[in-house]
Amino acid sequence: MVKVVICGAAGGIGQPLSLLLKQSNLITHLALFDVVNAPGVAADLSHINTKSKVTGHGKEEMDEALQGAHTVVIPAGVPRKPGMTRDDLFKINAGIVRDLATGVANNCPGAFVLVISNPVNSTVPIFCEILKKHGVFNPKKVFGISTLDVVRSSKFISEVNTSIDPSTTRVTVVGGHSGATIVPLLSQIPGGFVGSLSQDQLDTLTHRIQYGGDEVVKAKDGAGSATLSMAYAGARFTLTLLQATVSGQRGSVESTYVNLDADLTNESVKAFRNRTGLDYFAQDVEFGPDGVEKILDLPTLSSYEQKLLETAIAELKTNIDKGTSFVTENTIA
Numbered sequence: 001m002v003k004v005v006i007c008g009a010a011g012g013i014g015q016p017l018s019l020l021l022k023q024s025n026l027i028t029h030l031a032l033f034d035v036v037n038a039p040g041v042a043a044d045l046s047h048i049n050t051k052s053k054v055t056g057h058g059k060e061e062m063d064e065a066l067q068g069a070h071t072v073v074i075p076a077g078v079p080r081k082p083g084m085t086r087d088d089l090f091k092i093n094a095g096i097v098r099d100l101a102t103g104v105a106n107n108c109p110g111a112f113v114l115v116i117s118n119p120v121n122s123t124v125p126i127f128c129e130i131l132k133k134h135g136v137f138n139p140k141k142v143f144g145i146s147t148l149d150v151v152r153s154s155k156f157i158s159e160v161n162t163s164i165d166p167s168t169t170r171v172t173v174v175g176g177h178s179g180a181t182i183v184p185l186l187s188q189i190p191g192g193f194v195g196s197l198s199q200d201q202l203d204t205l206t207h208r209i210q211y212g213g214d215e216v217v218k219a220k221d222g223a224g225s226a227t228l229s230m231a232y233a234g235a236r237f238t239l240t241l242l243q244a245t246v247s248g249q250r251g252s253v254e255s256t257y258v259n260l261d262a263d264l265t266n267e268s269v270k271a272f273r274n275r276t277g278l279d280y281f282a283q284d285v286e287f288g289p290d291g292v293e294k295i296l297d298l299p300t301l302s303s304y305e306q307k308l309l310e311t312a313i314a315e316l317k318t319n320i321d322k323g324t325s326f327v328t329e330n331t332i333a
């Protein structure tokens, strides 16, 4: 049985994400949990003629939803409004993520967990710290979802160079998932892409990728942030992970924000960690049956990207400390 649980399933991301996952034959049970409207969304999706069973679970039914989960996807929490940063969501979303992590620790401690709720740079450390407190933390199994940054990068570069096919050109995006912590490694795009850009074009493109979320928040004008493109990105990541962990497919790569203990064999990750003091970082990861198979080496960065990375590192440190301190200060022993 492959049970996938969506926490926050009735929300702007949760609904289209559940719809996309309903189409996968790798999933046998799709459990939708939300504090509002989950049974309705589940009833609706359950009429679609694919194999998986769909169940809906309301406010008091988190434990039941999570029991026996193979994978838990978490788009629960409040989204931004214009003028807010992702960090402004911390106040509300930190507590939501902490409670869901406690639920995972109690009901499905071996599950793969995909954290979408913002601010990802801090909510992933919160999630991991709670699992550690319960003695069930496996760094190979917890992922901060930064796939939307990769999806946007592919699309935005194809608007600058129309000979690029956005559906097949993947860009490595490292760092974290907010503003200056998003570091797209455009120098890695084959075919001399970066060399073809003026400095102005490179600045504009980099800024657009880093602040792509703001573009949507502004356009939605108070009605939330990216939901449909996020559902697409979240489904892509979930299905890639399931192909590795359920079907045993090796070698798929995605950029994702992980605890760097996920790969203790990589000397360059060790050196990076010693130099920066960061325990969490988004980087290209290769999947295997246990989740993270390998964290890939950081490629050689251009001096432009090196500068972006140093700015990202400083901000990430603050974001990570904020997440870990929240758990130290807010858990009842």
Ligand SMILES: NC(=O)C1=CN([C@@H]2O[C@H](COP(=O)(O)OP(=O)(O)OC[C@H]3O[C@@H](n4cnc5c(N)ncnc54)[C@H](O)[C@@H]3O)[C@@H](O)[C@H]2O)C=CC1
Pocket (backbone or CB within 6 Å): 007, 008, 009, 010, 011, 012, 013, 014, 033, 034, 035, 036, 075, 076, 077, 078, 079, 080, 089, 093, 096, 099, 115, 116, 117, 118, 119, 120, 145, 146, 147, 148, 149, 177, 224, 225, 226, 227, 230
């Ligand atoms: N990682 C990423 O790239 C992205 C992350 N996000 C983040 O995803 C989160 C959700 O965004 P939207 O779906 O647009 O928001 P939304 O408000 O439309 O949906 C959130 C859902 O979570 C539910 N919820 C709240 N507390 C809950 C709890 N304790 N347990 C279960 N469900 C709970 C709400 O009832 C609601 O249905 C936000 O924090 C947003 O910033 C959004 C876009 C991209």
Ligand SMILES: O=C([O-])CC(=O)C(=O)O
Pocket (backbone or CB within 6 Å): 079, 080, 086, 118, 148, 212, 213, 214, 216, 217, 225, 226
């Ligand atoms: O911008 C936001 O608040 C939502 C998000 O993370 C994104 O679209 O990348």
